[in-house]
Amino acid sequence: MATPEGAGSPVVVRARRGDGRATLGLLSGPLVWLVLFFVIPVGFIAAYSVGAVSLFPTDSGVLSLQEWAHFLGGGSIYLGLFWKSIRISLTVSLVVVLLAYPVGYYLALCVRRRKYVLLLLIIAPFLTSFLLRVLAWKVILGEQGVLNSFLSWSHVRSPDDPITWLLYGQFAVMLVLAYVWVPFVALPIFVSLENLDRSVLEAAGDLGASRWRTFVRVTLPLSLPGVLAAFLFVFIPTIGEFVTPLLVGGPSGYMFGNAINNLFTGALDWQTGSVLALFMLTVVAGLMALFGRFLQVRSVAAG
Amino acid sequence: MEAATSNSARRVLTVFFVVLVLFLYIPIAILAVLSFNDGDVTFPLQGFTTEWYSRSLSNPSLLAALRRSAIVATASSAIAVALGTLVAFALVRRRFVGRSVASALFFSPLVVPYLVFGISLLVLLTAFDRFLADSTGYVIGLGLHAVVIGHVVVSLPYTALTIIPLLERLPVSLEEAAQDLGAGPWDRFRRVTLPLLTPALFSSFLIAFTLSFDEYAIASFLAGTQATWPVFLFGQLRVPSQLPQLVAVSSVIFFASLLLVLTAEITRRMSARRYGEAFASRGLA
Numbered sequence: 001m002a003t004p005e006g007a008g009s010p011v012v013v014r015a016r017r018g019d020g021r022a023t024l025g026l027l028s029g030p031l032v033w034l035v036l037f038f039v040i041p042v043g044f045i046a047a048y049s050v051g052a053v054s055l056f057p058t059d060s061g062v063l064s065l066q067e068w069a070h071f072l073g074g075g076s077i078y079l080g081l082f083w084k085s086i087r088i089s090l091t092v093s094l095v096v097v098l099l100a101y102p103v104g105y106y107l108a109l110c111v112r113r114r115k116y117v118l119l120l121l122i123i124a125p126f127l128t129s130f131l132l133r134v135l136a137w138k139v140i141l142g143e144q145g146v147l148n149s150f151l152s153w154s155h156v157r158s159p160d161d162p163i164t165w166l167l168y169g170q171f172a173v174m175l176v177l178a179y180v181w182v183p184f185v186a187l188p189i190f191v192s193l194e195n196l197d198r199s200v201l202e203a204a205g206d207l208g209a210s211r212w213r214t215f216v217r218v219t220l221p222l223s224l225p226g227v228l229a230a231f232l233f234v235f236i237p238t239i240g241e242f243v244t245p246l247l248v249g250g251p252s253g254y255m256f257g258n259a260i261n262n263l264f265t266g267a268l269d270w271q272t273g274s275v276l277a278l279f280m281l282t283v284v285a286g287l288m289a290l291f292g293r294f295l296q297v298r299s300v301a302a303g
Numbered sequence: 304m305e306a307a308t309s310n311s312a313r314r315v316l317t318v319f320f321v322v323l324v325l326f327l328y329i330p331i332a333i334l335a336v337l338s339f340n341d342g343d344v345t346f347p348l349q350g351f352t353t354e355w356y357s358r359s360l361s362n363p364s365l366l367a368a369l370r371r372s373a374i375v376a377t378a379s380s381a382i383a384v385a386l387g388t389l390v391a392f393a394l395v396r397r398r399f400v401g402r403s404v405a406s407a408l409f410f411s412p413l414v415v416p417y418l419v420f421g422i423s424l425l426v427l428l429t430a431f432d433r434f435l436a437d438s439t440g441y442v443i444g445l446g447l448h449a450v451v452i453g454h455v456v457v458s459l460p461y462t463a464l465t466i467i468p469l470l471e472r473l474p475v476s477l478e479e480a481a482q483d484l485g486a487g488p489w490d491r492f493r494r495v496t497l498p499l500l501t502p503a504l505f506s507s508f509l510i511a512f513t514l515s516f517d518e519y520a521i522a523s524f525l526a527g528t529q530a531t532w533p534v535f536l537f538g539q540l541r542v543p544s545q546l547p548q549l550v551a552v553s554s555v556i557f558f559a560s561l562l563l564v565l566t567a568e569i570t571r572r573m574s575a576r577r578y579g580e581a582f583a584s585r586g587l588a
Contacts, residue, residue, distance in 0.1 A: 026393040027405060030386040030459065034408055038456050041423035042415075048426055055429055103323055106316040110308055118320075120568060125327050127510075127564040129517050131536050132553040136330035138540075139337065139550075146333055183327060211309055232414075240416020243519055247540065257418050264422050264524070274426070277419045288414055 049274035059271050067275045085256035092177045093234040099182050104189030126183035134247050137176045141166040168250025176244050185230035192226020236284050338551040355551035368535035372516050375447050379454035380511035384504055387462025395470045410460045417520040424453050425524040445527030453521040458511035465507035473499055502570045509567035513560045
């Protein structure tokens with residue numbers, strides 16, 4: 001039979017002699033893997049960005065901050081592209097949170113039976129092929145796509161006059177990114193609302209607050225950490241996005257991530273690419289430093 | 304609960320929920336329907352055919368890509384589960400100096416854009432190859448091994464996070480009992496802890512597997528000439544004549560991964576419930 005201590009709060013075996021070595025034994029495998037294949041690579045692009053490493057004849061090979069100064073001083077197109085990508089990602093994150101909040105609220109506070117089944121219904125698409133979901137929209141939005149062929153078939157529009165702005169533009173990028181990320185962030189929002197102390201809501205009602213007022217003054221503020229986590233969970237991957245713009249973005253949907261991808265795979269200017277990549281990482285790290293405490297990593301696995 | 308939401312608000316939210324579910328599933332459903340269309344991937348439908356499915360089965364480069372992805376996903380999830388188990392044990396059962404730093408390191412791949420991580424690994428492996436070529440004349444090159452290395456890093460947080468909650472609920476008393484009965488540390492792990500953890504290990508393997516099987520960004524930098532399924536799929540998307548076949552295979556994969564994910568989730572919940580009943584003193588979500 002389980003003792004209360006055994007089954008209670010997180011179990012920690014009391015320190016014994018030789019424990020330090022055992023802990024190191026447990027940690028050494030994962031630590032070595034992450035240091036070798038995660039920390040050192042990131043350090044490498046940092047070194048590359050200042051010219052400490054060079055792999056191509058075209059690289060300067062001279063230690064200097066020149067590439068950084070060129071980029072940050074706006075001497076290239078990349079800084080403008082960065083702000084454009086920030087704008088796209090912010091819009092997408094906002095839309096996604098606005099779409100996911102009512103769903104999280106509904107599942108946490110309105111549904112009593114089968115709420116986890118319904119939650120899984122929302123999350124499931126996220127765990128399936130990303131490219132397929134992007135491809136679906138390419139098929140739907142194209143000039144010969146589902147939407148346009150349906151419109152011409154139903155004689156709403158002539159077949160010679162399809163709606164052309166649907167695909168290949170910022171609209172398509174934002175629509176598809178929102179579509180891709182909604183399932184993922186329903187989870188953190190749901191978790192924050194599910195963990196809400198219900199008696200607080202009842203107290204607000206007992207004290208005469210209307211339902212709307214209770215929502216605005218109590219529920220919403222208490223769920224803000226979850227909302228912020230959701231926002232970051234969308235913003236971080238979308239700012240690094242390059243696949244969706246490649247497939248549905250066209251020239252006007254080109255993002256910062258596309259520039260990085262192109263510098264590494266097409267233009268082979270790895271030094272500039274390293275500057276941009278490290279800059280992106282710095283921005284993400286800055287966001288994490290500011291808001292990271294709201295991110296409960298567990299909520300991504302709590303479904 | 305009734306106090307928090309009025310009936311009309313609840314009705315609006317129900318409608319919103321249904322609309323969102325439709326928004327999420329209709330595009331995928333459209334693709335699935337079009338994969339049986341006897342013609343292009345467009346409406347109106349031309350007729351029913353399973354030709355695209357049978358044709359994809361005899362497309363050698365498509366099958367090779369699927370096989371590569373299966374290899375990468377199996378290898379990377381096996382390693383990620385093993386490492387994730389170690390991380391879980393260290394974080395749940397041990398107190399040590401630098402615990403919060405270690406934990407931040409283990410979970411940081413969750414918030415690093417895959418693009419940045421993929422190119423970092425590309426730069427490192429290229430530099431290492433250059434060094435190897437200069438000193439020994441051999442090169443390793445990119446390929447499936449490189450993709451496995453990358454996928455282990457990004458899967459590790461997910462496997463650890465799936466195992467940790469179960470490990471936290473696992474009472475130490477069972478292992479102590481085994482110890483009192485004379486079992487050594489290895490026996491204790493193999494005969495007591497491991498069987499109890501199996502559901503979590505299984506579901507974390509499935510999560511890592513689906514993640515790896517579907518991962519494009521990292522694989523696109525590291526696969527070299529050995530295109531995995533997503534890399535192959537991406538390359539073929541520009542060829543309109545290939546589209547119906549790709550849609551057909553993707554639909555199969557979609558439903559297969561849906562099934563995998565559901566299995567993983569149900570296993571996890573069932574085991575959580577079982578522990579919940581056995582060790583009722585700890586409240587379960």
